[in-house]
Amino acid sequence: MQDITEHLVELIKSASTDLPPDIEQALKEAHQAEDDGSVAQGALQTILENVQMSRETGRPICQDTGTPIFYVWYPEGGSQRKMREQIQAAVRTATERTYLRPNAVEALSGKNSGDNMGVDFPTIHFEEWDQDALKIGLMLKGGGCENVGAQYSIPSPEFPASRDIQGVRKAVLDAAFKAQGLGCAPGILGVGIGGDRATSMIKAKEQLFRPLGDSNPDPELDAMEKQLHREINTLGVGPMGFGGKTTVFCVKMAQLHRLPASFFVSIAYMCWADRRKTMTIKNDAVAIDAPQA
Amino acid sequence: MFSRDPAGERSTEDTNDMATKLTVPISEEQIRALKVGDQVLLSGIIYTGRDAAHKYMIENFIKGDCPDSEKALYEELKQGLAGSVIYHCGPVVRKRDDGKYEFVAAGPTTSIREEPYQADVIEHFGLRAVIGKGGMRDKTLTGCKEHGAVYLHAIGGAATLIADTCEEVVDVFKLDFGVPEAFWKIRVKDFPCVVTMDSHGESLHAKVQAESEGKLKKLLAG
Structure with missing residues (x-):
């Protein structure tokens, strides 16, 4: 199995910094629908500017980069253990590069692990499927x-x-x-x-x-x-x-x-910052996509 | 791709035109002049503080006798917070090669968790405002009225935009709480917020809640 850690870092970066087009379109429509000069419209204005700035500068849309929730669909013969290790390595790297905030806090002590590693953190769901591509969905869900x-x-x-x-x-x-x-x-x-x-x-x-x-x-x-x-x-x-x-x-x-x-x-x-992306890897071709209707 | 118009350029100017500029230290008179719905651009030195910070301030400074080990921070906050602002925020922070920190992403966190503490912190330190999101309830609203403070609502999730209003990370305290929970002393310029709880007992949150409750009842009856 190939090492896809760097691709996973890119997936995390994309999810954290580049809002999917369906959400951005909905934000624009909401902006138009609110009364001119209203506080609601002002909020949407700020949000739309922020979305643009995050994309241009590669910085998190929201500082609460949430629980990283991964869904992995893998072909027959894939190793869950290796994929888990690579996902964890990518999350550590993405945290170092400030695409993610250190967000894993031990429940009772309140101690932050510092690298987003913890018990069931990040969250990973695995499912074997009948296709020969590897597909990984990521959602960043804020608190x-x-x-x-x-x-x-x-x-x-x-x-x-x-x-x-x-x-x-x-x-x-x-x-x-x-x-x-x-x-x-x-x-x-x-x-x-x-x-x-x-x-x-x-x-x-x-x-x-x-x-x-x-x-x-x-x-x-x-x-x-x-x-x-x-x-x-x-x-x-x-x-x-x-x-x-x-x-x-x-x-x-x-x-x-x-x-x-x-x-x-x-x-x-x-939240409005609905950060979810999917990466598909087939042979050597890697594609990161937003959800499409 | 989103292009800057029609949304982009216009509104920054609009906001600047309509907004009240506030610079720390803020006077009670300036605070009393603000009303729910007013837009504010805040400048000056403020502090972040959220769950761990509020619990710490109450336990060590307000209810407890300040231990010797915490006296230096108490003096810092006592001076720094008077006429200033606490921002409910757990930032993403980068340490630069020169050793200084900078804010990468710094939107507001949900304020309601500080409701048990906030009014006491406002009173003890002489805060003029807290910034957060989601609003707060009666105890804080009463505290704002009695001590001349307001609740400023920042735009949740607008983390890059707000980080860019942070010109300098001046210092950090209690970094052992973790990056999100530490006290970050920052200098901001034109930080955009909206007054959603004023010093006259008005709360936009209470109003929206009451109106939406009436509509909910109609939907459920229909």
Whole structure:
């Protein structure tokens, strides 16, 4: 297996410093939609300038470079152990080059490891697939938006909601309201329906890889994604919670099988700085891409 | 590719036209003149401080008797923070070849975690403002009113742009807290923020929350 550490450093740099075009386009549309001279429009203006500066100077869009979450799809015969070592080496190098902030803090002592190495840090998901290319997705998920994620077990005495699409809608609206601007709105909501507490949230986060403009193959979920997008924006929370028209760019949902006893709705909130990129390596050809519809 | 227009050049000028310029040390009178929604360009020497820093200040300086080992930093902060600002920020920092540090990326972090501490820190050190994101609640709002301070909202995620307003990293304290959590003493020029909690008891966050709650209830009833 070839050493792809340097390519991985480039993937990290690209994710941290070069915002994907679908998100940037959505930011521009949001900027146009807000009232001229409003605080909301001013916030989007600053964001758009910052995106441009980060790209031009190769510096992190946001200082909170988040949890590096890697998804690796590898051909038969690939070594997870070697890939893990190379990913860890790339994360260390990227931290030295200030593409990443040292972000791994031991939970109880508060001690920062200094090089982004820690228990399950960075996070890596592996999956073997039937293609002969190696594909690695990377998402940098910051703490502010992670903190406003939510998980509902429905129904409960505290949250009476039906075990159907309307119950899911209620949970998502509640989570979006409670987040206010704290997740660095305008955000993107990934929703996992069903599963157990862990798989449900993993599924929710995976939705954040989807391009903004795609459609859900499930017609019921597709309709609810669009409905929730409209409804959440009527809340008026707006960019940064300053009040305004764009609170979320989209809602992306997926369902999993669940136990008869359980019905989880998990909501992963991604900030406007939706830093996710994919690298594909086939033979010697390396391509780094943003999600495309 | 994003081109500088229509968004780019115009607004920097617009912001400069509309914004109030504040330079540290800031007077109470200047603070009392600010209202929610005002845009501010801040200049002068300020300090970053977030979770570990606030816990440390409360335990060592405000509730505790300052241990001898911490007296030098206490004097530094006592002088430096009077009329100045704490910025809730965990920067990305680069050490240059000449040994000096520089900010690479330095946007705000979520402020609400400092809610239990902030009003006491404002009072004890005579802060005129805190900068962060997401806003704070009643205890801080009351502290701002009583002691003549404001909450300034920086744009979350605008880390490169804000780092460029940092002209100099003057010093760093408590680097053993880790790079994000240390006190970074910085000189900024025209750092852009918005007043979202003023010294008259007004909070944009409380207003947006209340209005959005009404809309949520309608959606759930419909």
